[in-house]
Amino acid sequence: MPPHKLKVAIIGPGNIGTDLMIKVMRNSQHLEMGAMVGVDPKSDGLARAERLGIATTAEGIEGLLRLDVFEDIDIVFDATSASAHKHHNALLQAHGVQVIDLTPAAIGPYVIPAINLEAENASNMNMVTCGGQATIPMVAAVSRVAKVHYAEIVASISSKSAGPGTRANIDEFTETTKAAIEKLGGAERGKAIIVLNPAEPPLIMRDSVFVLSELADQALVEASIEKMVAAVKAYVPGYRLKQRVQFDVIAPEHPLNVPRLGPRHGLKTSVYLEVEGAAHYLPSYAGNLDIMTSAALACGDMMAQRRIASGIARGLKETT
Template sequence: MSKLRAVVLGSGNIGTDLAIKLMRSPWLECRGLVGRSLTSAGLAKAQSLGIPVSANGIAFIENHPDSCDVVFDATSAASHHEHAPVLERMGKLVIDLTPAKIGPLCVPSVNLNDCLEAPNVNMVTCGGQASSPIAYALGQTHDDIEYIEVVSSIASRSAGPATRRNLDEYIHTTEAALKKFSGAQNAKAILNLNPAVPCINMQTTVFAKTPNPDIEAFTSALNKIVAEIQAYIPGYEIILQPRLDNGRIATMVRVIGRGDFLPAYAGNLDIINCAAIAVAEGYAQRRIVDADSPKLRVVQ
């Protein structure tokens, strides 16, 4: 059975880590990592692993229209706005890892099946992937969340130039996801780039204000969804169980990565990349099942 063919656009920290992870997928084949400079650390690493590379950017895909079925865009929000119409014209499935927010916001443990119809899916942000499942569990157990706030800290060294340029988009996109998944009236996202050495692990704290906090129900909903997340990202862990602190519900998670491109502290790469791969595998499974027995409806 043929795998779904994928190309990764953008050879920064996120794109390179993603290309390495794709090599392990039983459903996906990494047909290339495309950057803009052959001397970049990302392309050099990919080459050393035998992944085809190109420095031609989006032109590589335009010049090789049959090279892939799905494109992961790990460039920047501004670049994705340029890439999206080109890829749409070419009929590619697009998984957008920038905070460009063109397609529906997707967090696999929450709404994977709702997103598989869309030709362009947005993976929110690293902080959004870490916090949205918690926001969702809060929303499932509280119908009157006034405010939700998410503070993520990541190691400075894990934030490349595009991530830094996209800080405002990161915040706006994460806030949109928090509201969507929790139903809260107001949301705030904060990102700290921490220069501490040795590098700190990715950590995310979620605060919620609600007049009738139900810690027990929330904890039980949370544990269920955390088990689902751990199926595709084992390094996702609750380090502060839900508790009332100063009249607000506080929950804290840590994400340890596999250490594919950057060391394990850079869980921010893993949390968004594993989510993106879960979406692509969702496409692949459905397409392959559909092709084998056209009458079979896919139930996931």
């Protein structure tokens, strides 16, 4: 029997939404584009979608509901803002549509494919943030070897790769990423920082991860991190360690003071990453786009498989 593909819509034709559209068309195993949704008739993303023969609307979520193709849409990716997502999700859930949230709204469970994609099956799946997708797998890798007291991540991205949606969600970025560091990374306490780097020429996405855990075998920690890097790289080819993992032993007599936890000693693990984008929409320096949309695509393909297998797909279509 020919493989099945389900139609998807993307709300938000900005940098992330446009890059995701191209990935769906080029790389998806179980998805095909059904509609691109925005609010600005002059949007470049809407114009690109229209040129590619995809149904478009500049009337937002209400416009999507009025499109003829909507009855065949099974999955909607929301790449707008945390504030708008609550409204979008309520309308889509009423129609039995699977929602994949690329905003920091965090209505559904946090999902990072390398950590917990197969374990989650909710009608709304939250993709955390670009910085979270890049760094939390490293925290989880340490957590699999030793109890993590504290984890701090710093995500540095090119200012040119940060669109209006990213800029409008900075506060939500830090709060959502922090919460996911604790929920998915296994840290007692987490902290997230994002840096928009205005350098010219634009710099590739760089991420620093600092983890304070109980003492553990450094070789085991390093092996766990390398295994996790390979898992992320399977769906984000440009993901890599910038240099070898670094360790420092924090002695009991010279502990670090962790806010709200107090003095802690053990093993400090420092991980330095870079993420090179696939250059589907923006140049390769925009690794923050690439890791977010690649993770969302992996999630969408998995959810499509589940909807097909369960027989609940709204617009099941055979393709060759």
